[in-house]
Amino acid sequence: MSQRLIDAEHLRVSIYKKFKESGEPFFPKCRQEDVRLVDLEPTIDPVKHGHWAEYSNGVYYCSECHEEAYWDTDYGQQLFEYCPYCGAKMDEATDSTTPMLKHRGL
Numbered sequence: 001m002s003q004r005l006i007d008a009e010h011l012r013v014s015i016y017k018k019f020k021e022s023g024e025p026f027f028p029k030c031r032q033e034d035v036r037l038v039d040l041e042p043t044i045d046p047v048k049h050g051h052w053a054e055y056s057n058g059v060y061y062c063s064e065c066h067e068e069a070y071w072d073t074d075y076g077q078q079l080f081e082y083c084p085y086c087g088a089k090m091d092e093a094t095d096s097t098t099p100m101l102k103h104r105g106l
């Protein structure tokens with residue numbers, strides 16, 4: 001099942017707005033429960049996407065936080081699936097020849 005991200009604050013406002021439009025004098029208990037349920041829903045951190053970009057000197061860096069890829073003394077620069085500095089998933093499509101994922105020296 002795919003997830004659909006919605007704006008919880010907007011939903012809360014929509015519930016109150018619908019109540020006001022109804023002309024009812026009191027906010028119904030069931031609607032209060034709806035608003036409470038919105039507040040209790042877990043939040044999802046959006047996944048940040050990036051790619052390994054390459055300086056002209058051959059050094060790779062994260063397209064999101066601009067930190068240089070981790071250097072391993074035995075294997076050289078390591079281009080992981082996720083940026084170890086900002087957590088970006090390195091699966092962003094690019095139109096360059098920059099590798100999407102590459103473990104140098106392995």
Ligand SMILES: [Zn+2]
Pocket residue numbers: 050062063064065066067083084085086087088
């Ligand atoms: Zn990064």
